[in-house]
Amino acid sequence: xxxxxxxxxxxxxxxxxxxxxxxxxxxxxxxxxxxxxxxxxxxxxxxxxxxxxxxxxxxxxxxxxxxxxxxxxxxxxxxxxxxxxxxxxxxxxxxxxxxxxxxxxxxxxxxxxxxxxxxxxxxxxxxxxxxxxxxxxxxxxxxxxxxxxxxxxxxxxxxxxxxxxxxxxxxxxxxxxxxxxxxxxxxxxxxxxxxxxxxxxxxxxx
Numbered sequence: 001x002x003x004x005x006x007x008x009x010x011x012x013x014x015x016x017x018x019x020x021x022x023x024x025x026x027x028x029x030x031x032x033x034x035x036x037x038x039x040x041x042x043x044x045x046x047x048x049x050x051x052x053x054x055x056x057x058x059x060x061x062x063x064x065x066x067x068x069x070x071x072x073x074x075x076x077x078x079x080x081x082x083x084x085x086x087x088x089x090x091x092x093x094x095x096x097x098x099x100x101x102x103x104x105x106x107x108x109x110x111x112x113x114x115x116x117x118x119x120x121x122x123x124x125x126x127x128x129x130x131x132x133x134x135x136x137x138x139x140x141x142x143x144x145x146x147x148x149x150x151x152x153x154x155x156x157x158x159x160x161x162x163x164x165x166x167x168x169x170x171x172x173x174x175x176x177x178x179x180x181x182x183x184x185x186x187x188x189x190x191x192x193x194x195x196x197x198x199x200x201x202x203x204x205x206x
Contacts (some may be wrong), residue, residue, distance in 0.1 A: 011116045025101070034132065049126065050192065053202075053204075056097060056199060057199045057200070057202050057203035057206070058203060059088070059171050059201055060196055060199035060200055060203070061075070061199070061200045061203045061204075063195075064097075064193075064195055066099065067193055067195075068103060068114065068116075069114050069115055069118060070103070071205075074137075076204075078093055078096050079080060079093055079200070079204055081096065082096060083169070088188075089197075089201055090188075090197030090198060090200065090201055091187075091188045092189050093183060093195070093197060093200065094188060094195065094197060095186055095187070095188075097192065098172075098186040099139045099185070099186065099200075100136060100137050100138070100140075101117075101121055101126065101128070101133060101135070101136055101137070101138040101139075101140060101146070102114050102117040102118040102120075102121055102136040102137075103117070104113070104117075104140050104146060104180065104182070105117035105120060105126065105146065105180075106172055106174065107169065107173055108146065108169060108173055108175050108180040109150065109161055109164060109167035109168070109175070110156075110158065110171060110175075110178065110180065111158075111160070111161065112157060112160075112161060116140065116157065117136075118136070120137075120138045120148065120152055121134055121136045122134055122136060123152075124149070125148055125149045125151065125152035126146065126147075126148060126149070127146070127147050128140070128144055128145070128146055128163065129144055129145055129146075130145075130147075140182045141182060142182050142183065142184050142185060143178070143181070143182060144181070144182045145179060145181050145182075146179070146180040146181070146182070147178065147179045148178055148202075150202065153178055158178075159193065162177070162178055168189045168202075170186065171190065172184050172185065172186045172187070172190050
């Protein structure tokens with residue numbers, strides 16, 4: 001599947017926020033935080049133009065798309081499905097994004113980034129209810145149990161994540177050691193990032 005292969009710090013600087021694309025505590029993450037408010041490009045520091053309503057909507061859509069590591073076609077598909085759901089479209093969209101298997105591994109503090117979690121899944125290291133699942137977009141459901149194969153548990157990145165004391169895990173998930181469980185479906189309040197989903201609805205409704 002096609003994937004963005006360019007500098008990840010550039011994406012975060014374009015949106016002006018930390019998108020969670022770099023491992024916390026790493027040198028590259030530290031460098032990003034120092035330059036986060038500088039727009040990429042030769043004239044980045046000079047760009048002070050006021051954005052139009054469309055520009056604000058576009059940037060919010062791009063920000064969320066990049067947080068979850070999706071391409072435009074994928075993100076648009078999620079929005080179309082959310083539109084058909086009963087209730088609030090924005091909440092339905094975020095719920096589907098949160099229920100992605102790669103995001104769940106990230107929320108469980110088993111993977112340092114969603115990109116790393118996606119690799120664990122695509123390389124066949126992740127099981128759901130004791131069955132291998134290699135599709136990052138797999139939608140988890142309540143009572144599903146997520147675990148990693150022994151081989152990936154021996155790697156330094158995973159060992160380091162599992163050594164973190166009192167990891168911040170959302171209430172819709174639970175974890176005991178390297179094994180996670182979906183307690184319930186995520187709600188809007190469970191999304192940790194600062195997201196204005198109404199701007200995304202306005203973008204696709206224009």
